[in-house]
Amino acid sequence: RKSCLVGIPNMTDRSPKKKNWQPRAIGYGKLLHPKKKYYSAFVTRPDSAPWIAREDYFDKIESLWDGQRVTLLSCLERSLTPSLMTSAMKIDVVVCARRDAYAVIDDLEKKLADAGNTRIIMCAGATATCLAHRMAENFHAVDMGHIGMYWRRTDL
Numbered sequence: 001r002k003s004c005l006v007g008i009p010n011m012t013d014r015s016p017k018k019k020n021w022q023p024r025a026i027g028y029g030k031l032l033h034p035k036k037k038y039y040s041a042f043v044t045r046p047d048s049a050p051w052i053a054r055e056d057y058f059d060k061i062e063s064l065w066d067g068q069r070v071t072l073l074s075c076l077e078r079s080l081t082p083s084l085m086t087s088a089m090k091i092d093v094v095v096c097a098r099r100d101a102y103a104v105i106d107d108l109e110k111k112l113a114d115a116g117n118t119r120i121i122m123c124a125g126a127t128a129t130c131l132a133h134r135m136a137e138n139f140h141a142v143d144m145g146h147i148g149m150y151w152r153r154t155d156l
């Protein structure tokens with residue numbers, strides 16, 4: 001989808017986890033389209049991109065929900081939670097399983113759409129990644145990955 005930005009692991013030498021990610025790059029590298037622009041998947045992973053562990057960076061992330069009515073898809077465990085999103089005007093929560101949520105992806109997509117918000121924040125593993133793509137045409141759906149685990153941590 002043209003309206004969906006795709007992030008992949010950034011293999012920069014600056015990442016302390018480059019050695020962990022590099023073997024996987026060989027497998028997915030052949031799947032990438034040579035004319036498509038890709039972004040860093042580490043936007044929510046200061047453990048892999050420590051240069052983002054700054055207050056101003058977290059402020060920019062928070063601007064996604066600050067003063068907004070949003071829907072949050074989360075397992076509410078080791079994830080972004082409403083208690084971390086206190087600047088949101090209103091948060092409608094759709095809870096999913098921490099693992100294997102893809103089995104009910106159609107149901108989750110319907111619940112997210114039915115919540116009536118145009119902005120959807122998701123922390124639901126690979127299911128969130130798939131939902132972000134599926135919902136990109138009609139919603140501002142953002143897969144926030146592991147941001148909840150690292151929220152406002154600048155000590156990495």
